[in-house]
Amino acid sequence: MNEFEFIKHIRARAEERGAFSGLVRGIGDDAAVFNALAGSDVVVSTDLLVEDVDFRLANTRADLLGHKALAVSLSDIAAMGARPRWALLSLGVPEAVWNSGFLDNFYDGFFKLAARYGVTLIGGDVSRAPDKVVIDSILIGETPKAGAVFRSGARPGDHIFVTGFLGDAAAGLRLIERGAQLQQPSQEAKTDEARRLDYLLLRHLQPEPRVGWGLLLGEQQLATAMIDISDGLSSDLNHLCAESKVGALIDAACIPIDPLVTEITGRRALDPLMLALHGGEDFELLFTVASENVGLLPRRVDGVSVCRIGEITSEPGRVRVTEKDRTWNLEGGGFDHFNLKT
Amino acid sequence: MNEFEFIKHIRARAEERGAFSGLVRGIGDDAAVFNALAGSDVVVSTDLLVEDVDFRLANTRADLLGHKALAVSLSDIAAMGARPRWALLSLGVPEAVWNSGFLDNFYDGFFKLAARYGVTLIGGDVSRAPDKVVIDSILIGETPKAGAVFRSGARPGDHIFVTGFLGDAAAGLRLIERGAQLQQPSQEAKTDEARRLDYLLLRHLQPEPRVGWGLLLGEQQLATAMIDISDGLSSDLNHLCAESKVGALIDAACIPIDPLVTEITGRRALDPLMLALHGGEDFELLFTVASENVGLLPRRVDGVSVCRIGEITSEPGRVRVTEKDRTWNLEGGGFDHFNLKT
Numbered sequence: 001m002n003e004f005e006f007i008k009h010i011r012a013r014a015e016e017r018g019a020f021s022g023l024v025r026g027i028g029d030d031a032a033v034f035n036a037l038a039g040s041d042v043v044v045s046t047d048l049l050v051e052d053v054d055f056r057l058a059n060t061r062a063d064l065l066g067h068k069a070l071a072v073s074l075s076d077i078a079a080m081g082a083r084p085r086w087a088l089l090s091l092g093v094p095e096a097v098w099n100s101g102f103l104d105n106f107y108d109g110f111f112k113l114a115a116r117y118g119v120t121l122i123g124g125d126v127s128r129a130p131d132k133v134v135i136d137s138i139l140i141g142e143t144p145k146a147g148a149v150f151r152s153g154a155r156p157g158d159h160i161f162v163t164g165f166l167g168d169a170a171a172g173l174r175l176i177e178r179g180a181q182l183q184q185p186s187q188e189a190k191t192d193e194a195r196r197l198d199y200l201l202l203r204h205l206q207p208e209p210r211v212g213w214g215l216l217l218g219e220q221q222l223a224t225a226m227i228d229i230s231d232g233l234s235s236d237l238n239h240l241c242a243e244s245k246v247g248a249l250i251d252a253a254c255i256p257i258d259p260l261v262t263e264i265t266g267r268r269a270l271d272p273l274m275l276a277l278h279g280g281e282d283f284e285l286l287f288t289v290a291s292e293n294v295g296l297l298p299r300r301v302d303g304v305s306v307c308r309i310g311e312i313t314s315e316p317g318r319v320r321v322t323e324k325d326r327t328w329n330l331e332g333g334g335f336d337h338f339n340l341k342t
Numbered sequence: 343m344n345e346f347e348f349i350k351h352i353r354a355r356a357e358e359r360g361a362f363s364g365l366v367r368g369i370g371d372d373a374a375v376f377n378a379l380a381g382s383d384v385v386v387s388t389d390l391l392v393e394d395v396d397f398r399l400a401n402t403r404a405d406l407l408g409h410k411a412l413a414v415s416l417s418d419i420a421a422m423g424a425r426p427r428w429a430l431l432s433l434g435v436p437e438a439v440w441n442s443g444f445l446d447n448f449y450d451g452f453f454k455l456a457a458r459y460g461v462t463l464i465g466g467d468v469s470r471a472p473d474k475v476v477i478d479s480i481l482i483g484e485t486p487k488a489g490a491v492f493r494s495g496a497r498p499g500d501h502i503f504v505t506g507f508l509g510d511a512a513a514g515l516r517l518i519e520r521g522a523q524l525q526q527p528s529q530e531a532k533t534d535e536a537r538r539l540d541y542l543l544l545r546h547l548q549p550e551p552r553v554g555w556g557l558l559l560g561e562q563q564l565a566t567a568m569i570d571i572s573d574g575l576s577s578d579l580n581h582l583c584a585e586s587k588v589g590a591l592i593d594a595a596c597i598p599i600d601p602l603v604t605e606i607t608g609r610r611a612l613d614p615l616m617l618a619l620h621g622g623e624d625f626e627l628l629f630t631v632a633s634e635n636v637g638l639l640p641r642r643v644d645g646v647s648v649c650r651i652g653e654i655t656s657e658p659g660r661v662r663v664t665e666k667d668r669t670w671n672l673e674g675g676g677f678d679h680f681n682l683k684t
Contacts, residue, residue, distance in 0.1 A: 030421035031387035036378025045373035048432040079372035136478035
């Protein structure tokens with residue numbers, strides 16, 4: 001298949017689901033065109049995934065990678081309190097990968113997740129790459145005018161919440177680095193242990209963005225500030241505090257850690273609290289809520305609950321953790337592409 | 343500089359030019375946010391440039407590459423008849439390049455071109471890359487509602503036009519491949535020959551998108567169909583005809599070839615007509631105009647004139663060229679990343 005045949009093929013797959021309200025022109029022109037809803041704001045994010053930096057082909061599957069490419073962008077749009085609408089994908093692909101079944105499986109994972117959230121693929125680009133796969137995932141969402149939730153709106157006294165559990169993805173990555181592998185989907189007679197291991201590996205390989213929570217917090221204007229946890233709680237809480245010009249005090253005992261992580265990492269000399277604080281790629285949402293609104297938060301959205309982990313303070317940039325009778329500074333220790341600490 | 347310091351630095355550069363009408367949130371959050379003008383359509387394109395496929399670091403300069411990354415996207419938006427507004431850049435950068443002055447110079451070229459067309463950088467992503475630079479350029483524009491010009495609107499009898507000259511970029515690339523190099527800007531006493539050679543090399547390395555023409559043709563609804571010539575006239579005219587379900591008849595004698603190309607390639611056993619027909623990356627606009635509107639076209643926009651090169655015919659997919667007393671089929675022979683013919 002050459003480049004033009006490939007684009008035609010993807011276009012057919014993108015159009016399979018019929019016409020979409022607001023779409024003027026999808027794949028197949030110089031650019032895509034959509035209607036902006038009257039009075040809405042447009043929200044746009046881009047996420048670059050590079051082979052052997054952000055993923056290793058030997059450790060994942062093409063469909064999981066297609067899922068993840070969209071998931072990381074869905075997480076960004078959710079963190080703005082916005083509704084995801086339109087996706088574009090730029091792919092750089094080495095010839096050997098091009099000639100394998102990789103791309104079909106990649107798009108399987110992508111389209112499956114896109115369908116779940118009503119996202120339409122409207123454009124992209126494809127280029128040969130010399131040796132590594134590169135993926136740039138672009139996602140466009142919308143909010144009512146002035147409805148987006150920024151990192152900068154947290155105020156002293158606001159309560160700090162996170163969705164789901166923290167540290168799962170980092171635990172999954174550590175297990176992969178130590179040789180753990182996903183069971184094949186066809187292996188029916190999985191042991192309980194294999195199933196639990198798979199669960200953690202998938203938390204890294206196939207993250208679930210918190211689209212429902214993001215939308216709810218945006219629509220009901222319940223969050224004063226929000227960020228997704230992609231670099232790690234320590235880094236991302238520091239980002240949020242820097243943008244809001246506030247500090248934070250976190251209670252270590254309140255950080256939601258999956259019992260499975262505690263159990264599995266405990267046997268492998270990993271500290272679950274460190275994974276939860278510094279581990280990246282959880283793609284949970286970290287958000288702040290004014291104290292008078294805390295009671296308005298639902299218990300669960302899409303089966304995911306939230307935990308209150310601390311409070312915003314008035315000391316700009318001072319982010320601390322209390323753990324038993326100690327209080328210590330939480331420095332950003334998450335993932336930095338050019339200063340790898342983990 | 344680490345990743346976060348870098349983003350802060352680019353954010354400061356992007357914000358240097360002050361606040362922009364319609365921008366709600368630029369660099370520094372999970373996603374960028376802008377107002378869509380009431381009643382407007384949003385136009386979005388993405389272009390991936392991969393080192394050693396789309397460019398070689400040894401043959402260009404970082405500032406020219408920054409210019410080109412934006413120029414190719416400006417060309418896409420122009421080909422929709424739209425006004426460019428918002429840019430995002432995803433960069434994958436090997437450590438050695440990261441630690442050089444490359445990125446500062448790259449952004450110099452990018453911002454200089456962006457300023458010329460009122461484009462604001464509102465977001466992006468940066469990742470380490472194992473060995474090659476990758477750049478994904480995302481550009482968002484706008485048109486009045488239903489104002490975008492598609493590839494699909496050409497009708498039999500429409501006249502076919504191109505802006506500028508064709509084949510310059512291909513000639514420049516051939517010269518580079520044969521060892522020609524740009525003179526240093528500091529070399530004052532350039533010979534006339536060196537100046538002419540530089541001109542052609544820059545047509546490849548620093549293309550000028552036809553933003554003014556695109557806007558005019560869109561706003562005045564003069565073009566029935568439009569595409570930018572990125573893959574080569576032969577490929578792109580075939581794309582336009584396929585989408586419009588029409589054919590075309592081109593007069594070889596009318597194809598605008600720069601006398602400089604004729605002269606320089608003539609001495610180097612290259613056929614200027616073949617460069618003009620099949621050479622990619624000219625980033626000129628190819629468009630069709632209903633015969634009753636041809637008289638309404640301005641002679642020049644931003645100093646660039648257009649040439650009528652042929653006519654749309656009613657035979658779907660049949661694209662032909664008349665040259666003296668011969669008529670032959672013009673197959674798409676331009677750049678295909680996975681089927682390199684040039």
